[in-house]
Amino acid sequence: EVQLVQSGAEVKKPGESLKISCKGSGYSFTSYWIGWVRQMPGKGLEWMGIIYPGDSDTRYSPSFQGQVTISADKSISTAYLQWSSLKASDTAMYYCAITERAYSSGWDYWGQGTLVTVSS
């Protein structure tokens, strides 16, 4: 069974750093694109970026380029989304997802989400 298990909710202060995780199981971790999606409170879905763990090919939406870093550790089948300096506007639910096909095709499996709250 394919599963994506994300790390737990985080409460941080502005300016702090953060790294959240997404652990995959039940499939070949290095063969599927992993994407990250933001959902701000009461708002819609926003595509942030993707990584192909097989070769670490990483691509970002221009809206998030330079604001976050996407990475993956093949040895433990885990992808990461990190911030070096959080802002209040980073408060949102963050989802990871994978696709069995090209990243353009549609995201088949989703993690349960990680709620990030940034408040002073």
Next chain:
Amino acid sequence: QSALTQPASVSGSPGQSITISCTGTSSDVGGYNYVSWYQQHPGKAPKLMIYEVSNRPSGVPDRFSGSKSGNTASLTISGLQAEDEADYYCSSYTSSSTLVVFGGGTKLTVL
């Protein structure tokens, strides 16, 4: 403002059919057969309902169907059921540097 335009809300009675539209441009919806649709219930992660315009993943009821004409894609749900009440998002590949874009979402209410 989202790259793809969806109606904010649609509604229908049990058993009826509804259609949700998703309008983009020739750089996204109109240019590629890479439109997908997601269902999201409150407090839950999105679920893929349609990929590549009209394909249903395993386990998705055949009451859900997708199509595309020009720059507009559509999701049709026939035989509406109470559990279909949710938010629905379309998504498309785009030739811009963004790569993937979402619609703003449509709230489906089953009356």
